[in-house]
Structures are given as structure tokens and as C-alpha cells.
Amino acid sequence: MQIWIDSIVARTEWLQGLPIGFLYTIGILVACGLILIFASLFAGEVVWMERRISGRMQARIGPNRVGPQGLIQFLADGIKLLSKEDIIPKSADKPIFLLAPVVVFMGAFTAFCVVPWGYGLVPADMNVGLFLVLSITSIEVVGLIMAGWASNSKWAILGAMREVAQVISYELPLGVAALAIVLLAGTMNMTDIVVQQEGWIWNWYIFRGPFAFAAFFIFFTAALADLKRAPFDLPEAESELVAGFHTEYTGFRFALFFVAEYCAMILFSLVTAVLFLGGWSPGFPVDLNGPWGRWIGFGVMFAKLTFLLFVMIWIRWSLPRFRVDKVMYLCYKVLLPLSIVCVIGIALQVLFANAFLGGSAFGDWLMGRAP
Amino acid sequence: MVVLALPDLTPHLPGIIFGLFTAFAVAGALIAATAPKIVHAAFGLMASFFGVAGLYFQLGADFVALAHIIIYVGGILVLLVFGVLLTGRTQALLGIEKGHKTTGAVLIGGLVFFGLMLAIAGTEWNAVEDPGDPKPTTAAIGRAFLDPDQYLIPFEVASVLLLAALVGAAYLARRRREA
Numbered sequence: 001m002q003i004w005i006d007s008i009v010a011r012t013e014w015l016q017g018l019p020i021g022f023l024y025t026i027g028i029l030v031a032c033g034l035i036l037i038f039a040s041l042f043a044g045e046v047v048w049m050e051r052r053i054s055g056r057m058q059a060r061i062g063p064n065r066v067g068p069q070g071l072i073q074f075l076a077d078g079i080k081l082l083s084k085e086d087i088i089p090k091s092a093d094k095p096i097f098l099l100a101p102v103v104v105f106m107g108a109f110t111a112f113c114v115v116p117w118g119y120g121l122v123p124a125d126m127n128v129g130l131f132l133v134l135s136i137t138s139i140e141v142v143g144l145i146m147a148g149w150a151s152n153s154k155w156a157i158l159g160a161m162r163e164v165a166q167v168i169s170y171e172l173p174l175g176v177a178a179l180a181i182v183l184l185a186g187t188m189n190m191t192d193i194v195v196q197q198e199g200w201i202w203n204w205y206i207f208r209g210p211f212a213f214a215a216f217f218i219f220f221t222a223a224l225a226d227l228k229r230a231p232f233d234l235p236e237a238e239s240e241l242v243a244g245f246h247t248e249y250t251g252f253r254f255a256l257f258f259v260a261e262y263c264a265m266i267l268f269s270l271v272t273a274v275l276f277l278g279g280w281s282p283g284f285p286v287d288l289n290g291p292w293g294r295w296i297g298f299g300v301m302f303a304k305l306t307f308l309l310f311v312m313i314w315i316r317w318s319l320p321r322f323r324v325d326k327v328m329y330l331c332y333k334v335l336l337p338l339s340i341v342c343v344i345g346i347a348l349q350v351l352f353a354n355a356f357l358g359g360s361a362f363g364d365w366l367m368g369r370a371p
Numbered sequence: 372m373v374v375l376a377l378p379d380l381t382p383h384l385p386g387i388i389f390g391l392f393t394a395f396a397v398a399g400a401l402i403a404a405t406a407p408k409i410v411h412a413a414f415g416l417m418a419s420f421f422g423v424a425g426l427y428f429q430l431g432a433d434f435v436a437l438a439h440i441i442i443y444v445g446g447i448l449v450l451l452v453f454g455v456l457l458t459g460r461t462q463a464l465l466g467i468e469k470g471h472k473t474t475g476a477v478l479i480g481g482l483v484f485f486g487l488m489l490a491i492a493g494t495e496w497n498a499v500e501d502p503g504d505p506k507p508t509t510a511a512i513g514r515a516f517l518d519p520d521q522y523l524i525p526f527e528v529a530s531v532l533l534l535a536a537l538v539g540a541a542y543l544a545r546r547r548r549e550a
Contacts, residue, residue, distance in 0.1 A: 021384045096414060127507040128433050135437045138445025142417055145452050149410060157456075164449060171445070188509060 004120075031123045035112045043262035044074030046309055053310065054317045084251040089152060092248065096150035101249070101256035103143030108260040108267065111136045115270045116191045118280045118297030119289050129190040130182065133271055134175055137226070137264065141167050144245050147257075151248040159244025163235030166327060167226055173335035174222035180215040180342045181205055181275045183350060184368030194279030196370045201283035206276040208368060211345035216276045218339045220311075223268040225327070227261070230316040234324050269308035270301070277304050389429060396422025413452050420444050434508050 005027040009015045015023060048063065048070060055062025063070040088097060114129035116122040126132060141164050148160020184205055185193045197204050206216045225232040236244035246257045273279060280288060280297030288297045322330070350367050357363025364370075395418055402415025420443045427436035516526045 021382075025384075093408075093410070096411070099414075126433060128437055128509060131434070131437045131441075135441035135445065138441055141449055142414075142444060142452075145449065145456075146414065149452075149456060164453070168445075168449065 028123070032113070035123065036109065039109060039112055039263050039266060040259055042266060043259045044078065045071070046262045046265060047077070047258075048073050049309065050313045050316075053313050057314075057317045078255065081255040082252055086251045086253070087248075089248050091152045093150040093152065096146045097248075098253075100143050100147035100150060101253045101260075103146060104140050105143075105256050105260040105263075107137055107140030107143060108264040110139075111267055112263075112270075114190055115267070115274065116194060116279060117301050118294040119191070119195075121294055121298060122191060125191055126189065128188050130178060130188040130193070130271075130275070133267070134171070134178065137267070138171060140260075140264070147249070148245040151245070153248050155242045155247045156245050159235045159241045159247070162241075162324065163228060163245060166228070166232065166235060166331075169328060169331045170222045170225040170232075170335075173218055173331060173339045174226055176336070176339035176343055177215045177219040177222065178275060180211065180339070180346045183343065183346050184208060184212060186368065190274050190279075194274055194281065196368060197278040198281045198288075198370065199285050201278075203365070203370075204276065204278040204281070204283070205368065209346070209349050209366060211342045211349060212276070214338065215342045215346070216272075218335055218342065219275065220272055222331075222335060222339075223272065224312065224315065225331070227264050227268060227312075229265070229312055231319040231322050232327060233316075233321060234327060265309060265312060266305065269305050269312070272308055273301060273304040277308075279304075385429065389426070392422045392425035392429065394422070395419070395425065398422075409455055410452065413448065413455060416451075417444055417448055420448065431506065432508060434512060 005024055008027075009020070009023060051073070052062040052064075052070065063073040066073045066076045088094060111133040113123040114126050114132050116125070144160050144163050144167070148156045148158075148163075151157070181193070182188055185196055187193060193205075201207070205212050207213065228235050235241070241247070246254060249257060280301045282296075282300045286296075287293060353363045353366035357366065397419075399415045399418030399420070399422060403412045403419060406412040406415055420439065424436045424439045427433075427439060515521045517523055
């Protein structure tokens with residue numbers, strides 16, 4: 001980020017008189033604003049995608065009136081939500097009720113700053129990027145409890161309890177499966193993780209051995225549960241809980257919860273693409289370091305993001321909801337042991353390759369290094 | 372061409388950011404200590420945790436900062452709120468409860484504060500003029516944990532302790548079988 005601002009300042013004369021600290025602050029605010037706009041608008045498009053795809057799967061048409069093929073339906077929905085009456089229940093705990101949507105949105109949104117879209121196209125190239133994603137998204141849980149408790153409604157509190165139990169539980173297999181890839185990559189820097197997967201398609205981490213392959217499915221399943229997507233959408237089970245933790249929310253605050261949910265979907269799709277599917281690498285050797293290559297990388301990343309979002313929507317509209325005890329069973333007795341096996345397996349794979357195949361191309365491939 | 376005459380605050384930027392984080396931490400702690408509703412106190416604690424995590428970030432300890440968030444906000448705070456909500460003492464939840472044990476709390480808090488101040492005054496601090504860009508910390512932390520000359524034994528003892536706590540929790544929570 002600093003390099004980008006420095007290069008812009010070096011090329012623009014009238015900026016050079018301004019204090020550099022001021023420019024850095026403005027630059028970072030602009031970058032955050034751009035991501036915020038992108039994430040919110042694209043979340044709207046994902047809602048449209050979801051409605052169109054589900055319509056297709058149920059042999060109906062879906063929204064196709066506003067804009068070409070209904071593309072700007074989300075704007076109409078947004079205006080409708082904003083013009084609704086803002087209701088705060090009388091018995092609600094007002095400050096917490098007002099704060100909860102903000103905390104949830106913050107948890108879903110902050111982690112976007114470490115996701116690389118192309119070589120150098122990342123707002124904060126942090127050394128602990130992956131860890132930041134895992135820790136910041138855990139803030140969302142606190143916002144959920146706040147919403148559920150402050151609403152002072154039985155459906156909200158039951159939904160929040162279910163949700164928090166589920167999200168906390170599924171953070172374990174999620175984190176452990178990500179740990180397997182960290183062992184393979186030897187770093188938590190998201191850019192470095194992608195750089196090591198460049199080249200041919202078999203360099204993607206999902207294809208580097210059976211344990212990495214299994215880790216992909218564990219990670220994706222745990223991410224689905226973390227996102228409360230069907231078949232893990234018990235916290236919002238309409239037939240039992242009305243709408244779960246956001247039952248009492250209306251208008252803009254409801255819109256914040258809704259956008260945060262889809263932002264989190266986009267975030268986890270991006271992280272899955274970076275960890276397992278080679279990030280901006282298209283699957284064959286090509287130099288993407290130039291100014292145009294960055295934007296090609298951006299396009300590749302966008303294609304992978306759209307594909308993963310499609311898979312999430314596809315799963316949601318194909319599978320029925322799990323029973324509540326089966327959700328916990330799947331987490332603690334299936335996914336968690338399997339993810340631990342993956343970590344041990346990958347550790348042994350790296351040690352084996354290091355001891356017996358060191359220096360050879362196959363050894364480097366097994367160790368998760370760049371080709 | 373508009374020439375803006377802005378005061379150059381660049382040298383003060385770290386100070387301003389430090390002030391913001393500190394204000395966050397202190398304000399959160401004050402809410403946690405004085406809020407009449409115990410749930411408000413818990414969420415005030417969250418703000419305080421964030422302020423402290425920000426201070427860690429400013430010191431270049433990015434791993435510690437994030438570990439602080441994931442453990443304290445994502446884990447301990449959630450557990451705390453769950454405990455408060457599930458114990459069912461609605462009077463404390465609604466802030467009706469009377470008779471806070473103020474004197475003892477102030478006494479103990481004051482003693483701890485006094486001790487900390489003594490320790491701070493008695494330590495020789497290594498002042499760093501300009502830490503520069505934050506350097507990667509995770510590799511160094513990992514090596515220190517697995518080096519027998521450094522922290523291998525404390526690290527393993529802590530692991531065994533946590534494992535024992537985990538087994539104990541599972542034992543307490545399991546379904547009792549009929550004899």
C-alpha cells in the first residue's frame with residue numbers, strides 16, 4: 001500500500017507539497033472505501049445470482065425486470081429497505097440493539113483488507129494475513145449475541161444461541177484445515193501463499209497430495225457452516241425461529257445484517273480460492289507481474305470467486321437442512337478428527353519430502369514450494 | 372492550483388493513533404467497571420480488548436495482537452456472555468441488583484494498580500526511536516517455542532495443562548450413564 005501511494009505521489013506534482021502522513025491516511029481511507037463499495041455492490045449482485053439460480057433450479061424465472069436480466073434488482077430492494085420504518089422494540093436494550101449490526105458488519109468486512117486480488121493488489125500485505133481473517137471473523141459471533149440478547153425476544157435469543165454454538169464449533173475444523181495449508185506453504189502471508197501456487201494447475205495446493213485435497217473439502221464445509229448457509233442454516237430455520245437473531249430488526253439495520261452475510265460469503269470464497277485454488281494464477285505459467293498482468297490476475301480471481309459462490313448457492317438449493325444434533329456430530333466427530341489427520345499427514349509429507357527428495361522437482365512440489 | 376496549508380502532523384501520527392487506541396481501551400474498561408447491567412460491562416470489555424490489540428499492533432507484535440482478538444474476543448468473552456446469560460440471574464442482568472461490594476473491589480483494584488505502578492517505575496525501559504516497518508514475528512515465535520534452551524518446557528507444560536482442562540470439561544459435560 002505504501003509503495004503505491006509513494007509511486008502516485010512521485011508522479012503527481014501538486015500532491016508533493018502535502019504532508020506525507022496526511023497522504024497515507026487519505027490513501028488508506030480511499031482504499032478502504034473502494035473495498036467497501038465493491039463488497040457491498042457485489043454482495044447485492046450475489047443476492048441477485050442466488051435468486052436467479054434458485055429460480056432456475058425450481059423451474060421458475062426469478063427477478064428479471066429491473067435492468068438487463070434483473071441485474072440491478074438489488075438497488076430496488078435496497079431503496080425499499082431504506083425507506084422502511086425503523087422499529088426498535090420497546091423492551092429492547094437500546095444501545096446494544098443499535099450497536100449489534102455494526103459489530104457484525106465489521107467482523108464480516110474488515111478481513112477483506114488482507115485478501116490479494118493480484119500481485120501487489122492488496123490493501124494490507126500482512127505477514128499474518130490468514131490469521132487475521134480467522135480472528136477478525138470471530139468478532140461476528142459477539143455481534144450475534146448482542147443482537148439476540150438485545151432484541152429481548154425468544155426467537156432472537158434461541159437463534160443467537162444456536163448460531164453462536166455452531167459458529168464457535170465450526171471455527172475449529174476451519175482453522176485446523178487452514179493450518180494444514182499453512183504447514184504446506186510455510187507462511188501465513190496470503191500473497192506468498194498464492195505465489196507458491198503459480199505455474200501449472202497441479203501446483204495449486206488442492207492438488208498437492210491427498211491430505212491437501214481432503215483439507216479443501218473440510219475447509220469448504222466448515223466455511224459453509226460458519227456462514228450459516230444451508231444445509232447448516234438452523235440458526236435461521238424459518239419454520240421454527242421466524243428468522244433467528246435478526247427477527248426484530250427492520251429497515252437499514254436488517255439490510256446491514258443481510259449485506260454482512262453475503263460479504264462473509266464473498267470473503268470465504270476468496271480465502272478458499274487463495275488457499276487451495278491458486279488465487280490469481282490461471283493454472284498455466286504466465287507472467288502476471290506487469291501492470292496489465294495484475295488486472296488479468298484480478299479477472300482470474302473474480303472468475304474463481306464467482307464459481308465458488310455458485311457452488312455455495314447450488315448446495316443451498318439442493319440439500320435439506322440438517323437436524324441440530326447432526327450438525328454438532330458432523331463437526332466434532334467427523335470434521336475435526338479428519339482435519340487433525342490432514343495436519344499430521346501434511347506434516348509427515350513435508351518431512352518425508354525434505355528428508356528423501358530434497359532438491360528434486362517432485363520433492364519441492366510435495367513440500368509446497370514454488371515450482 | 373489550490374495550495375492547501377495543512378499543518379504537517381506526520382511526526383505526531385504515531386502519537387495520535389496511540390491516543391485513539393488508549394482512549395478506546397480506557398473507555399471500554401470504564402464501562403466494564405461501572406455499567407449497572409452486567410451484559411453492558413461484558414461488551415465494554417470487548418472495546419477494551421480491541422484497544423489493547425491495537426496497541427500490540429502499534430508495537431509491531433501483529434501475531435500477539437491477533438491472538439489477543441481470537442482468544443479474548445472470540446473465545447473468552449463469548450464464554451463469559453454465555454455464562455452470564457445462562458445462569459438465569461435476571462436481576463443482575465437487568466441491573467436491579469443492589470449492594471455491590473464496592474469497598475473490597477476498590478481496595479483490591481487499588482492495590483493491584485499500586486503494585487503495577489511500582490513495577491513500571493522500577494523497570495529500565497529500552498526506548499526504540501524508530502521501529503521502522505514491522506518485521507515478521509511468527510517464525511521467531513515458533514523457533515523460540517521449540518528451542519530446548521528457550522521456551523520448549525513451559526510451552527509443553529502449558530499444552531498438557533490445556534489438554535487436562537479439555538479432558539476435565541468433557542468429563543463434566545458428558546451424559547451420565549445409569550449405574
